[in-house]
Amino acid sequence: MRVIAGTYRSRQLAAPRGLETRPTSDRLRETLFNILAPRLEGCRFVDLYAGTGAVGIEAISRGAEHVWFAENAEPALASLRQNLAALKISREFTLEDRGVGAMLQRLGKLPQPVDIVYLDPPYEAEDEYSGTLNFFGSVRGRAILGADALVIAEHGSKSKLASRYGALEHTRQLKQGDAALSFFAAAAAEQTPALMMASKQVNFKGGLAIGQQVPTHAVQRVGLNAGDADSSQLSRAVSHACPLAPQAIIE
Known part of the structure; x- marks a missing residue:
């Protein structure tokens, strides 16, 4: 596993042994960031269920202003910290090691909204998907998001997420092997x-x-x-x- 492009291009990333942590593949990350490329420079990026941090680190490498990582599984957390240290990333991120719930509390106190939210729970954790997406579709969650923010969920290609979570509307899906990316944005009635x-x-x-x-x-x-x-x-x-x-x- 490696950083695909940007400042840290081709640098290797550590991952825990075993199957408990499922890092986003290099190929899927490359596809994702090709789509997001016009939005990345100077963006405020949130990496929920961050695992090894590969997605958020890719965002930093490609010019994100700040990345918020949320992860509380010890093996993944150790790899995430190791990757940040190995790349000497010290200022462009916030790490919340109590998990997603604690991170959402922190995000709610930010003086500025965020631009991109990426979430990658365990594929079988349906409650994590619905809970987090419903939060960002709520009045409280929408206040955290910028006017044209994207919320992107990685999930199993055979799983189907809802077409709407509160104010969030499903706009696009991309499948690649066993994985899929679902893109959500504010529904038309919520947009300027x-x-x-x-x-x-x-x-x-x-x-x-x-x-x-x-x-x-x-x-x-x-x-x-x-x-x-x-x-x-x-x-x-x-x-x-x-x-x-x-x-x-x-x-």
Whole structure:
């Protein structure tokens, strides 16, 4: 297991022996962070049920401003601490070793909201999934999330999460082998108009005119003009406004 990209690219990560800890695979992390790439620089990232910390460390490596890790299983916690120490990461994180419940209490006291929440409970722990997702879909949980925040759950590919948890709505699922990633964002009724509509600068494929306002659920492919000096900004805008768009094509 290794860091995929960024500051700590190719650095090896420790993991406990045995099957009690199930780290997110390198391949799945690479896929996840390719999707999240436009959002990562300067983001505030939460890694719940963090295990070895591989996901949160990847976020730090790729430019996250701060990562909050929550883990209370001793073998995983020891590996997480070992990985942070080996990479000499000392300031860009907060580690809560009492578990997710204690971390949610801490997050509720932050002066600024978070941008991305990643949760990876044991696949069989249905109550952990529903409890945590329902929390972030509640009034109290929504107050922790930024206006265009994403909540992402890793789970077994044969398991199906609910389409809605309070204000959180399922927007996208990606399967890879035995694992799957489910993306959640604030439902349309909870979003600001800016989040529901695409930037007028973006050319949407499929017969839609430039400048036409497009609900995020209608977006299937997004085309960006590589000759535009602000194409990287447009890419970020599309990712933020349209988290369920399957792909962004730079043309």
